[in-house]
Amino acid sequence: MKQIPYKIYLSEDEIPHYWYNVRTEMKEDIAPLLHPETKKPITLSDLEPIFCHELAKQEMNATDAYIEIPEEVRNFYKMYRPSPLVRAYCLEKALGTPAHIYYKYEGGNTSGSHKLNSAIAQAYYAKEQGIKALTTETGAGQWGTALAMACGYFGIDLKVFMVKCSCEQKPFRRGVIETYGASVTPSPSMETAVGRKINEMYPGNTGSLGTAISEAVEVATTTPNTRYALGSVMNQVLLHQTIIGLEAGKAFEKIGEYPDIIIGCAGGGSNLGGLMAPFISDKLNGRRNPYFIAVEPSSCPSMTRGKFAYDFCDTGHVTPLAKMYSLGNGYIPSSSHAGGLRYHGMNSVLSQLYHDGTLDEARSVKQTEVFEAATYFAKVEGILPAPESSHAIRVAIDEALKCKETGEEKVILFGLTGTGYFDMTAYMNYNAGKMEDYVPTDEELQKGIATMPKMD
Amino acid sequence: MKQIPYKIYLSEDEIPHYWYNVRTEMKEDIAPLLHPETKKPITLSDLEPIFCHELAKQEMNATDAYIEIPEEVRNFYKMYRPSPLVRAYCLEKALGTPAHIYYKYEGGNTSGSHKLNSAIAQAYYAKEQGIKALTTETGAGQWGTALAMACGYFGIDLKVFMVKCSCEQKPFRRGVIETYGASVTPSPSMETAVGRKINEMYPGNTGSLGTAISEAVEVATTTPNTRYALGSVMNQVLLHQTIIGLEAGKAFEKIGEYPDIIIGCAGGGSNLGGLMAPFISDKLNGRRNPYFIAVEPSSCPSMTRGKFAYDFCDTGHVTPLAKMYSLGNGYIPSSSHAGGLRYHGMNSVLSQLYHDGTLDEARSVKQTEVFEAATYFAKVEGILPAPESSHAIRVAIDEALKCKETGEEKVILFGLTGTGYFDMTAYMNYNAGKMEDYVPTDEELQKGIATMPKMD
Numbered sequence: 001m002k003q004i005p006y007k008i009y010l011s012e013d014e015i016p017h018y019w020y021n022v023r024t025e026m027k028e029d030i031a032p033l034l035h036p037e038t039k040k041p042i043t044l045s046d047l048e049p050i051f052c053h054e055l056a057k058q059e060m061n062a063t064d065a066y067i068e069i070p071e072e073v074r075n076f077y078k079m080y081r082p083s084p085l086v087r088a089y090c091l092e093k094a095l096g097t098p099a100h101i102y103y104k105y106e107g108g109n110t111s112g113s114h115k116l117n118s119a120i121a122q123a124y125y126a127k128e129q130g131i132k133a134l135t136t137e138t139g140a141g142q143w144g145t146a147l148a149m150a151c152g153y154f155g156i157d158l159k160v161f162m163v164k165c166s167c168e169q170k171p172f173r174r175g176v177i178e179t180y181g182a183s184v185t186p187s188p189s190m191e192t193a194v195g196r197k198i199n200e201m202y203p204g205n206t207g208s209l210g211t212a213i214s215e216a217v218e219v220a221t222t223t224p225n226t227r228y229a230l231g232s233v234m235n236q237v238l239l240h241q242t243i244i245g246l247e248a249g250k251a252f253e254k255i256g257e258y259p260d261i262i263i264g265c266a267g268g269g270s271n272l273g274g275l276m277a278p279f280i281s282d283k284l285n286g287r288r289n290p291y292f293i294a295v296e297p298s299s300c301p302s303m304t305r306g307k308f309a310y311d312f313c314d315t316g317h318v319t320p321l322a323k324m325y326s327l328g329n330g331y332i333p334s335s336s337h338a339g340g341l342r343y344h345g346m347n348s349v350l351s352q353l354y355h356d357g358t359l360d361e362a363r364s365v366k367q368t369e370v371f372e373a374a375t376y377f378a379k380v381e382g383i384l385p386a387p388e389s390s391h392a393i394r395v396a397i398d399e400a401l402k403c404k405e406t407g408e409e410k411v412i413l414f415g416l417t418g419t420g421y422f423d424m425t426a427y428m429n430y431n432a433g434k435m436e437d438y439v440p441t442d443e444e445l446q447k448g449i450a451t452m453p454k455m456d
Numbered sequence: 457m458k459q460i461p462y463k464i465y466l467s468e469d470e471i472p473h474y475w476y477n478v479r480t481e482m483k484e485d486i487a488p489l490l491h492p493e494t495k496k497p498i499t500l501s502d503l504e505p506i507f508c509h510e511l512a513k514q515e516m517n518a519t520d521a522y523i524e525i526p527e528e529v530r531n532f533y534k535m536y537r538p539s540p541l542v543r544a545y546c547l548e549k550a551l552g553t554p555a556h557i558y559y560k561y562e563g564g565n566t567s568g569s570h571k572l573n574s575a576i577a578q579a580y581y582a583k584e585q586g587i588k589a590l591t592t593e594t595g596a597g598q599w600g601t602a603l604a605m606a607c608g609y610f611g612i613d614l615k616v617f618m619v620k621c622s623c624e625q626k627p628f629r630r631g632v633i634e635t636y637g638a639s640v641t642p643s644p645s646m647e648t649a650v651g652r653k654i655n656e657m658y659p660g661n662t663g664s665l666g667t668a669i670s671e672a673v674e675v676a677t678t679t680p681n682t683r684y685a686l687g688s689v690m691n692q693v694l695l696h697q698t699i700i701g702l703e704a705g706k707a708f709e710k711i712g713e714y715p716d717i718i719i720g721c722a723g724g725g726s727n728l729g730g731l732m733a734p735f736i737s738d739k740l741n742g743r744r745n746p747y748f749i750a751v752e753p754s755s756c757p758s759m760t761r762g763k764f765a766y767d768f769c770d771t772g773h774v775t776p777l778a779k780m781y782s783l784g785n786g787y788i789p790s791s792s793h794a795g796g797l798r799y800h801g802m803n804s805v806l807s808q809l810y811h812d813g814t815l816d817e818a819r820s821v822k823q824t825e826v827f828e829a830a831t832y833f834a835k836v837e838g839i840l841p842a843p844e845s846s847h848a849i850r851v852a853i854d855e856a857l858k859c860k861e862t863g864e865e866k867v868i869l870f871g872l873t874g875t876g877y878f879d880m881t882a883y884m885n886y887n888a889g890k891m892e893d894y895v896p897t898d899e900e901l902q903k904g905i906a907t908m909p910k911m912d
């Protein structure tokens with residue numbers, strides 16, 4: 001039998017022509033988004049001042065299982081996709097595990113992460129609609145970089161609200177975003193009503209994703225011919241990211257394997273959902289029965305310790321409410337927390353799937369354990385992973401070590417969403433033994449959860 | 457006819473099993489390396505205290521056209537190779553050129569450049585010989601990162617002398633090197649006789665590649681069971697880098713094209729030689745007649761304005777003398793010069809090929825022109841290139857624009873050696889309009905050339 005190669009590549013012709021909408025097959029559909037003021041289910045026309053028309057439609061779409069990927073988006077995909085499905089032979093050998101470990105590697109593009117998959121789609125729909133400018137927020141910087149690349153490609157202006165502490169810690173992320181022609185504004189800024197209010201209430205605060213979202217939405221909705229773009233959490237983003245799982249599924253078909261365990265890191269859910277969705281379809285339809293694990297940081301444990309209820313998607317309460325696992329829109333993870341995965345909530349679709357038990361397990365891990373896995377992985381597999389992705393690596397290693405004990409030849413798939421080039425401060429802290437773990441107490445979590453709206 | 461894909465991948469089975477030694481086919485062989493004290497041709501036993509046995513043999517090898525790539529090295533290659541040959545459709549479209557532009561992309565691994573191709577080979581031979589530690593130098597940091605990865609993989613200790621100014625400007629490069637388990641010493645240091653001498657002669661100096669080489673060689677030759685590794689300039693490095701050109705040649709065969717013009721950036725020559733060597737063989741054997749262009753920075757113009765003569769490879773005069781194009785071992789490029797390509801000399805093989813006229817042309821370009829091309833390329837092709845690689849991009853664009861004028865459908869190949877993630881300071885200077893060009897005067901060059909040894 002022919003040995004499975006280290007990297008399984010599809011041909012460019014095999015790039016999927018459709019994204020997959022898992023929502024159409026769920027046991028129970030998600031609860032509708034609610035208008036932030038009326039608390040009534042939102043309509044398409046409520047969303048259109050915020051998002052481009054096609055994206056608003058995708059956000060609401062509960063009926064079409066497959067949505068065509070526009071040709072221009074597919075052509076852009078061809079510059080960096082299909083991404084490889086990698087057989088981690090060296091990791092298996094180093095661990096001495098009988099498990100077959102695979103990862104879908106999304107870090108091989110200049111944005112350094114999977115975020116580009118949705119960024120290019122969102123920029124495309126903006127261009128098609130004749131939108132002149134987009135606004136967005138970025139925390140760790142992956143999304144801001146990706147959207148800057150996409151907007152640079154289609155000639156759309158972009159204003160990025162970058163969480164202030166990240167802006168200061170990652171000047172080079174800012175440099176890349178500006179090299180692609182976008183402007184960067186540290187958030188909270190004095191340019192928006194929301195930003196001024198937050199700055200007044202909490203002088204000297206270093207910002208949060210929730211506030212940056214509020215600022216970006218405010219500018220988008222008050223500037224002519226401008227829309228807002230979001231890099232995670234929304235259904236439209238999860239939809240675009242299904243390219244990851246669809247490609248992975250095809251690659252597994254080619255080599256005649258199928259994953260027993262599928263592991264993804266969990267922030268807003270875009271990578272997690274994108275990787276898992278097609279496999280979730282297999283499970284919902286009884287074709288296969290993979291075991292799904294969402295991995296989140298112990299310092300921002302929305303699925304493992306949050307509440308499944310309606311919450312605002314932002315701190316300023318200008319966005320719709322979504323029913324999701326949430327730590328409360330006022331929750332801000334400890335400043336010792338490195339990298340992304342710091343959003344208070346979780347995409348509604350994934351929240352519902354977890355609530356239903358289709359997504360089998362959420363697991364939280366401490367960041368020193370994560371960086372231990374990251375450094376180990378970097379040495380044996382030759383890729384320096386993003387802190388976010390390293391959450392999945394941690395659990396993949398743990399599962400592979402269980403197989404070593406039991407002797408099981410399980411097939412493990414995890415998402416390697418990005419590279420750690422812009423996270424060296426965190427790595428250097430870890431190398432110097434200065435990294436701290438943070439697990440919020442129940443009281444601390446309650447404070448966050450208390451910021452969730454009381455619904456009638 | 458089937459459209460040529462954006463990215464032409466070979467299968468892992470097609471990774472070459474042999475490196476190609478262009479020296480065996482040259483019109484005239486290179487002049488021998490000379491012992492730094494006796495000035496007599498060196499012998500294998502002169503080299504062995506510096507380099508591992510197999511590498512010393514490769515350095516001297518003038519007879520074997522093909523040298524087998526060890527299986528463990530090929531297996532490591534499979535983690536990130538074959539690298540794609542990319543058809544730059546978007547660049548062609550943006551330029552409106554009838555030319556077919558291709559680039560061989562070597563930046564898709566964590567070291568971010570082609571340097572890993574030789575690093576893993578050098579670390580392998582060290583491991584095979586039972587060497588405990590390696591020393592090396594790094595300027596811009598690509599080589600130090602690559603060798604740290606390779607040594608981390610094989611469990612070899614590594615001490616990197618990093619040019620002091622680079623160490624300060626690029627703390628994150630240092631962070632990556634240390635994450636892979638290597639130690640970093642800013643050069644000139646007080647740990648070596650050479651370093652102390654340079655620090656005494658030039659207090660407060662910020663270092664040079666030539667000095668860092670001297671320090672690394674001193675430590676290697678005075679520490680038990682330790683050897684030195686070099687990332688460019690040497691024939692052994694050029695040999696390992698032929699994997700680039702060999703893969704490119706196979707990929708062109710697959711799509712039925714052949715390059716009319718081959719462009720590489722020129723520092724010490726490792727990428728340039730590695731990309732060109734197999735095509736040079738075609739030319740020397742009359743099979744094809746591609747036109748070769750070496751591109752160097754105007755601030756370090758060894759081929760265009762240097763002298764073809766014997767010179768030391770380092771500032772401290774502890775390494776052998778090589779006959780090469782050189783600006784003098786005492787030449788230090790302006791501190792306004794960004795990125796690598798700051799070595800005073802050029803690999804002997806390439807120097808001889810250029811002297812013979814086989815390598816057709818050397819062209820020097822100013823760095824603002826280079827960053828203009830880099831930024832343009834980043835937007836249209838979606839890859840943020842290293843400053844080094846962008847020298848080749850500049851000339852590839854210039855040649856493609858000539859084709860636009862003449863209507864010629866020339867096939868252009870250039871080497872995209874790496875990514876610019878760790879060069880954001882330079883990009884940000886360029887974005888802010890603060891980047892300066894530097895072209896040394898003839899008098900300034902004469903000062904450097906005066907440091908070359910007087911040979912009898």
